[in-house]
Amino acid sequence: MPADEAAGPERLYFQFLENGEWKIQSCTHCRRAVFYPRVACPHCGEDALEWLAPQGAGTVYSSSTIYRSPEQGGSYNVSLIDIDEGVRLMGCVQGCLPSEVKIGQRVRARIEKREGGARLVFDRMEAMPCA
Numbered sequence: 001m002p003a004d005e006a007a008g009p010e011r012l013y014f015q016f017l018e019n020g021e022w023k024i025q026s027c028t029h030c031r032r033a034v035f036y037p038r039v040a041c042p043h044c045g046e047d048a049l050e051w052l053a054p055q056g057a058g059t060v061y062s063s064s065t066i067y068r069s070p071e072q073g074g075s076y077n078v079s080l081i082d083i084d085e086g087v088r089l090m091g092c093v094q095g096c097l098p099s100e101v102k103i104g105q106r107v108r109a110r111i112e113k114r115e116g117g118a119r120l121v122f123d124r125m126e127a128m129p130c131a
Helices: 009-018
Strands: 024-027 049-052 057-066 076-083 088-091 104-113 117-124
Touching: 009 049, 009 117, 076 104, 088 117
Parallel strands: none
Antiparallel strands: 024 049, 057 076, 057 104, 076 088, 104 117
């Protein structure tokens, strides 16, 4: 466990990202992955959670395009990703147009450092033709 355990699970999650590590929690009692960070397992109620580094692969469950003008930074997607460890999380698929993100598409997580902090983003694992 990190030295700053008193910071709470959400803060620890973002500290890991800032340090270039992506970690999620896993329950040592029921062995299920847990995301969003919390103090007790939502599956069995136990508080025996440990941090693990996921492999990073996942599948797009759903995706929406947020339309913005170029002056506002341009359009982007917000996607729900089912990672192979068994949890669903929200992220942005990069490296393609928002309209090219498709349900069922395989993606891989990476940490993007930017002004104001680090965040988790996803890249397509294989190119898919435009629809």
